[in-house]
Amino acid sequence: MSTHGTASPTTPSSPVDVPQLTLSDGHALPAIGLGTYRLRGAAGADAVARAIRTGYRLIDSAFSYENEGAVGAGVRDSDVDRSEITVTSKLPGRHHAYDQALAAIEESVYRMGIGPIDLMLVHWPNPLAGRYVEAWQALLEARERGLVRSIGVSNFLPEHLERIIAATGVAPVVDQIEIHPRFPQDEAVRWNADHGIRTEAWSPLGRASGILADPVLQAIAREHGRTVAQIVLRWHVQRGVVPIPKAASPDRQRENLAVFDFALSESDLARIAELARPDGRLKGQDPATYEEF
Numbered sequence: 001m002s003t004h005g006t007a008s009p010t011t012p013s014s015p016v017d018v019p020q021l022t023l024s025d026g027h028a029l030p031a032i033g034l035g036t037y038r039l040r041g042a043a044g045a046d047a048v049a050r051a052i053r054t055g056y057r058l059i060d061s062a063f064s065y066e067n068e069g070a071v072g073a074g075v076r077d078s079d080v081d082r083s084e085i086t087v088t089s090k091l092p093g094r095h096h097a098y099d100q101a102l103a104a105i106e107e108s109v110y111r112m113g114i115g116p117i118d119l120m121l122v123h124w125p126n127p128l129a130g131r132y133v134e135a136w137q138a139l140l141e142a143r144e145r146g147l148v149r150s151i152g153v154s155n156f157l158p159e160h161l162e163r164i165i166a167a168t169g170v171a172p173v174v175d176q177i178e179i180h181p182r183f184p185q186d187e188a189v190r191w192n193a194d195h196g197i198r199t200e201a202w203s204p205l206g207r208a209s210g211i212l213a214d215p216v217l218q219a220i221a222r223e224h225g226r227t228v229a230q231i232v233l234r235w236h237v238q239r240g241v242v243p244i245p246k247a248a249s250p251d252r253q254r255e256n257l258a259v260f261d262f263a264l265s266e267s268d269l270a271r272i273a274e275l276a277r278p279d280g281r282l283k284g285q286d287p288a289t290y291e292e293f
């Protein structure tokens with residue numbers, strides 16, 4: 001149970017049936033997923049397998065997390081049919097050059113060892129290095145070759161999205177960006193929706209920083225008899241955003257999935273909107289200038 005919660009979380013013991021959304025390429029995307037940053041090795045594989053048994057059907061990974069092997073092992077160990085699970089990986093900035101990108105994607109597929117990757121994202125645009133159009137072209141080729149099924153991006157601003165769409169005529173199905181109550185990114189979410197791009201939220205719980213102790217969120221949690229984490233995840237879901245909270249323990253994994261049997265009111269949403277801050281990014285990683293390799 002969360003130490004930040006004000007009530008016992010709803011923690012059903014049978015697998016949760018997570019609603020599915022439809023991407024612009026026709027494939028399904030679960031409405032919530034599991035983040036895996038820092039879940040590695042045997043403990044990571046165990047956490048992923050347990051999460052899938054609990055009901056998670058979307059697992060987020062990345063070449064840079066050095067855990068694609070553990071994620072693949074968790075998927076295999078879960079005893080849930082592979083076709084029911086959407087596994088994401090991400091191409092790192094150091095491999096944006098076309099040939100290197102294709103080799104890195106092949107490597108991600110080998111590391112996971114579970115067949116084609118369901119959703120491959122360009123991790124960061126790295127606009128100063130300036131090769132993200134090439135990286136996007138490589139993802140298109142990887143899809144053509146059957147290495148990956150759906151393709152998208154992460155941390156792309158409208159200016160980056162406009163450029164890759166103009167260059168290739170193909171829009172990503174997903175843009176995974178930083179979103180939490182202190183940094184809701186209303187304009188980016190709206191821009192993506194207007195262009196048929198589904199927004200996913202990274203660090204949806206604010207990486208368990210001060211957000212979970214926020215008094216406004218704690219009051220709303222008390223009123224609904226839920227934990228603060230559940231209130232925040234429900235807020236994402238009601239905005240049409242797919243959160244991918246990372247949780248290592250089975251209790252928290254269950255707690256975070258139990259957000260489909262209650263709703264926040266307009267007044268709750270208005271109170272949460274007040275928490276937004278112009279400088280609300282967790283680590284100041286503005287994709288207009290930040291470069292990650």
Ligand SMILES: NC(=O)C1=CN([C@@H]2O[C@H](COP(=O)(O)OP(=O)(O)OC[C@H]3O[C@@H](n4cnc5c(N)ncnc54)[C@H](OP(=O)(O)O)[C@@H]3O)[C@@H](O)[C@H]2O)C=CC1
Nearest residue numbers: 002035036037202203204205206207208229245246247248
């Ligand atoms: N595309 C990108 O550039 C980025 C993508 N990501 C992806 O997004 C995922 C999620 O973001 P992340 O940065 O991990 O942060 P999250 O916002 O998901 O927060 C994770 C932290 O919250 C804790 N936590 C989870 N559930 C609860 C709960 N119910 N109550 C209290 N604490 C809880 C976790 O603890 P514990 O693990 O101990 O349970 C962990 O410390 C990443 O794991 C990664 O997959 C993240 C950053 C950037």
Ligand SMILES: O=C(O)C(=O)[C@@H](O)[C@H](O)C(=O)CO
Nearest residue numbers: 037062123124202283285292
């Ligand atoms: O975790 C990721 O996906 C990242 O892109 C990292 O930049 C992460 O945000 C981080 O905090 C690394 O220190």
